[in-house]
Amino acid sequence: MEELTKAEERIMQVFWKLQHAFVKDVIEELDESPKPPYNTISSIVRILEKKGYLSYKTYGKTYQYFPVMSKQDYGKQSFRKFFSNYFDNSAASLLSFMVKEKELSKADLEEIKEIIKQNS
Incomplete structure (x- = not known):
């Protein structure tokens, strides 16, 4: 899978916590003040879906997203890359x-x- 940017990883942390969420739920969960614009978070969520980290259920015109990869599996993948790149395995x-x-x-x-x- 493609590597996540810091912004994408921050949003994935929210999904791993909530498990199922609408974009508005993600925005509410963020500690930032002022809250980021809906369109910004929605764009990041769609990128995460395209990268294969999220999937969704459709409710009319609304999408509820959920993680496809667990936090533990992402941590393993990230650590393996870090371990290889910085410590030569x-x-x-x-x-x-x-x-x-x-x-x-x-x-x-x-x-x-x-x-x-x-x-x-």
């Missing part, structure tokens, strides 16, 4: 980065060790 590179840059606590490191033990 190397778990050691990722963990090294996390330890150096994130300043993991001893408790975090112990939790990582336990996860490794359980999955090896």
